[in-house]
Amino acid sequence: MNEPLITARSLVKKFGDLVAVDEIDFDVEQGEAFGFLGPNGAGKTSSMRMIGCVSPTTSGRLEIFGLSPTADGRAIRARIGVVPQMDQLDNELTVLENLVIYARYFDIPRDVARARAAELLEFVQLTERKDDTVDPLSGGQKRRVSIARSLISEPELMLLDEPTTGLDPQARHVLWDRLYQLKERGATLVLTTHYMDEAEQLCDRLVVMNGGKIVAEGSPRNLITTYATREVLEMRFGRGHNEEHVSEVSQVGERVEILPDRLLVYAHDGEGALATLRERNIIPESALVRRSSLEDVFLRLTGRTLVD
Amino acid sequence: MFYRRIWKSNLVGAFFQPVLYLLGIGLGVGALVDQGPNSAAVLDGFSYFAFYSSALIATMAMFTASQEALWPTMDGFQWSHAYRAMTSTPIAPRDVATGLTIFYAAKTTVGAIGVAVVLAFFDETRSWGLIGAVPAGVLTGLAFAVPLAAWTSSRTTPDSFPPILRFIIIPMFLFGGAFYPIEQLPDWLEPVAWVTPLWHGVELARGSILQTLPEGRGLLHVGVLCAYIVLGWMACVVTFERRLNP
Amino acid sequence: MTAPAATERISIATRIIPAVLFDVRRPQRLVERSLVVTRRGWLMVVSGFFEPLFYLLSIRVGLSALVGDVAVGGDLVPYDEFVAPGLMAASAMNGAVFDSTMNVFHKWKQARLYDSLLATPMSAGDIAVGEVTWAVIRGLLYSTAFLATMLVLGMVGSLWMVLSIGACVLIGFAFAAVGMACTTFARSWADFDYLPAVTLPLFLFSATFYPPSSYGDWSWVVQLSPLYHGVALIRAANVGEFSASVIVNIAVLVGLALVGIAVTARRIEKLLLT
Structure with a gap:
């Protein structure tokens, strides 16, 4: 070395x-x-x-x-x-x-x-x-x-x-x-x-x-696997209504992050989590499943989103 | 805070500079000149201090007004776009020209009053003519500032400004009758001085303070200065129009 | 980490001379940059030669006739020949002051030139010495032109006047160093409005336009003006008579230059290397 x-x-x-x-x-x-x-x-x-x-x-x-x-x-x-x-x-x-x-x-x-x-x-x-x-x-x-x-x-x-x-x-x-x-x-x-x-x-x-x-x-990949899950489900219930759904939502993922405008659910299978919620008649205004990123790692580590 | 600093530096300009020039050139060089062999004849019996100091209102006005019409005015057109912002309101380029003229007039008035106040402290220059010399200074300043503003508005960089100072303003300052009568100049140069606005301004201010100016010549000087201002204003209207409403 | 003993030794030395001045290796690189920049603005430099010409001519045709002759040492010289050395010194001062204040402030705050220089192997000492050197070189150019103008107008009284170039370099050096040191304390452009409040009195009251004896009992005050010492040097060169006071004149200017450079280098280090 x-x-x-x-x-x-x-x-x-x-x-x-x-x-x-x-x-x-x-x-x-x-x-x-x-x-x-x-x-x-x-x-x-x-x-x-x-x-x-x-x-x-x-x-x-x-x-x-x-x-x-x-x-x-x-x-x-x-x-x-x-x-x-x-x-x-x-x-x-x-x-x-x-x-x-x-x-x-x-x-x-x-x-x-x-x-x-x-x-x-x-x-x-x-x-x-x-x-x-x-x-x-x-x-x-x-x-x-x-x-x-x-x-x-x-x-x-x-x-x-x-x-x-x-x-x-x-x-x-x-x-x-x-x-x-x-x-x-x-x-x-x-x-x-x-x-x-x-x-x-x-x-x-x-x-x-x-x-x-x-x-x-660590390496980017490493950090993501350590501090986040494979996928993230982002849901919007409309301003002011996000918090009402935290307890129900937290049952389908490993962790929930509450942002002013949306909820982030960390799960290995985002689509699956969304389907489970829909079965339970919890329907967000909009929902998006994406791969987790360093943004999520950062959020996890510091408790806040990155601002310029 | 910002304004206070500007105000302080204006104060430096308005009182401090003329005092320095009066002491440094008026009294200092004056002492040498007045011992000189033929100075009394050349200066019509006035002391050099009286001769030089009475021109100061005009030369100071020229400097203040010219500088104002170059960099700060370019700032308005080019860098901060303040004038374009104005013309997107119902103000026409013509009004901007008039507004600028009033602004230059205000600026030179402050300077001219400053010099006049300083001159009032000295026996040789204390006279009611000082009151007439203030507008003479303002006219001199405008005769420079307004035409220069037309030039500034047609430029996009200040590259031409230092040569303007170096080849127009400074030579007028040196050869325009402020330091000695233009009769001292070589014969071919004297007529050149006749057409410069500074000479008319100097004559007007000096004549007013020392009360040596016949009325007719006074009117002539005022007329020439006004001609510079009006022609400059007309040029401004054209160039501002081109610049602000392309 | 440096051993404590070494640190102590350095700090004692730097109490007298800032350490940055020991670290000057290639200030000429900054001068090289200035040369490249100026090559584009050469017209501006050339036009600068006209200013002394205008001043000298104006004094010759106007004031000289009014004043007559002035005594310098034991000799009587025409007024224009008396004033010319004063103006030469003043123009060396003005050039150096402009270069080291407004120009430097622009490069420092607006163009952030020095920040990027310090990221290279250049040091704060290189910058201070480099900029002052450039101001001196420009001053050298202008004073040579001034001397040439005087020669053409027949205002050069003695061969010793060649030494005036050296005097101008000294004046430029002193004022550029002090000017740059002051610039490091400037907060905004508005601070430069006070500049004429310093340079104008120096210009007018440094025995530039009349001998110090004109001040009567107050003539010692003139000695306090650093420009006066420059004027005295050039005036002595123009009549070709030197007295012991020349040593004082030189010492004052050299002293100013050293103090200015030391302060500048230290301030650059303090402000930019944080």
């Missing part, structure tokens, strides 16, 4: 009295896609910033490539590619210049930088926009420039902070495809997200964070 790429033990980050990250432990192995899943304020971004060596740790141990961020920040950053939450692209430069100048911050020779930039723009399908300034690009295009930019130093580790937040579904899928390709090439990805589908799509392993703590850890 190789040494893990990132090791964190009892890692803490405080801003004054506020504890953003509260004694977390995790390892990220070479070549895996590792996710931090959680709502805003859960401590995902703070964890990412500490890994990126732009935020000093308050206490605990953190090692990246076996180096300490305090002593070797510069050396670590040289081997990391960062895609920040807000695209911090250089508005005064063109798309191509953005990549080349960024490469120069890594001391990469200019001709190497140009060659890599051309290649990467091809990879993110922006070659024809290379001489445009960044401003008129769409959100998805900007994010792709950010990804290309973070790859220009051929990083051993990529940090992506909410890579698809704020993008339309189509742009998201393009992006997922590109990230998936990177993964196939063996890149190590660490990403944060509050989208369940994204975590399911991209992550080999993830930790669920809430209130600065890690509340669960």
